[in-house]
Amino acid sequence: MIRLHQFAPAFGLPNASPFCMKVETYLRMAGLPFETVNDGNVLKAPKGKLPTIEDDGTLVADSSFIIEHLKQRHGDPLDAGLTPLQSAQATALQRLLEEDLYWAVAYTRWVLPAGWALTKPAFFGALPPPLRWLLPPLARRGMRSSLRGHGMGRHSAAEVMAIGCRDITAVAELLGTQDYMLGAAPTSIDASAYAFLANVLWAPVASPIQAHAAQRPNLLAYCQRMKARYYG
Numbered sequence: 379m380i381r382l383h384q385f386a387p388a389f390g391l392p393n394a395s396p397f398c399m400k401v402e403t404y405l406r407m408a409g410l411p412f413e414t415v416n417d418g419n420v421l422k423a424p425k426g427k428l429p430t431i432e433d434d435g436t437l438v439a440d441s442s443f444i445i446e447h448l449k450q451r452h453g454d455p456l457d458a459g460l461t462p463l464q465s466a467q468a469t470a471l472q473r474l475l476e477e478d479l480y481w482a483v484a485y486t487r488w489v490l491p492a493g494w495a496l497t498k499p500a501f502f503g504a505l506p507p508p509l510r511w512l513l514p515p516l517a518r519r520g521m522r523s524s525l526r527g528h529g530m531g532r533h534s535a536a537e538v539m540a541i542g543c544r545d546i547t548a549v550a551e552l553l554g555t556q557d558y559m560l561g562a563a564p565t566s567i568d569a570s571a572y573a574f575l576a577n578v579l580w581a582p583v584a585s586p587i588q589a590h591a592a593q594r595p596n597l598l599a600y601c602q603r604m605k606a607r608y609y610g
């Protein structure tokens with residue numbers, strides 16, 4: 379049995395970590411049986427981040443390496459028919475979502491005061507004292523430092539919001555009137571796209587990025603389509 383190690387669900391989503399939600403969505407899309415371990419223990423994770431999976435004695439870290447591993451060990455029911463151009467489009471979209479939009483969304487949750495007021499109880503409220511009080515400022519400082527290291531955290535709030543909105547516009551235009559990101563059939567990039575878009579549209583953290591996404595009906599319809607098909 380595949381065991382998915384992730385954070386506990388929050389914000390009314392399968393996971394408030396889009397990377398964890400991506401892997402859970404992929405497992406559902408590929409029809410692979412799995413169980414979740416929602417302990418959020420990054421200390422046990424080989425790269426200090428979640429998700430990780432255990433698959434019959436093999437521990438794999440990083441959502442993209444996990445999906446590669448699952449394809450190699452269990453077959454590739456979603457991407458086997460992709461053309462080289464479609465694979466390239468999927469890689470470009472994945473980078474946009476995971477290496478750029480992720481950081482803009484993280485900024486809305488961890489840096490902006492209104493977002494932090496929601497993130498703090500949602501992510502740390504279930505911890506026993508004194509962790510419940512000690513951990514949030516440390517984790518917030520760590521995220522600010524990561525944001526600065528990435529570069530996103532060096533921009534003004536208005537600039538970060540503009541970057542995130544531009545990413546959303548790009549995703550909405552790429553999706554267009556298609557049912558899935560690469561056309562009429564779902565492929566593994568939809569696991570990432572759905573996880574990130576649902577985390578923008580359906581987390582309770584209001585932001586200009588969320589408002590911008592809400593103005594694109596195709597993105598909402600896409601998330602509803604993915605939810606009905608894989609989480610129905």
Ligand SMILES: N[C@@H](CCC(=O)N[C@@H](CS)C(=O)NCC(=O)O)C(=O)O
Pocket residue numbers: 395396397398420426427428429439440441442
């Ligand atoms: N490239 C990694 C990114 C995973 C990631 O950033 N996970 C975050 C949660 S969304 C995490 O575990 N953060 C904990 C930390 O940085 O301490 C992947 O694709 O899995």
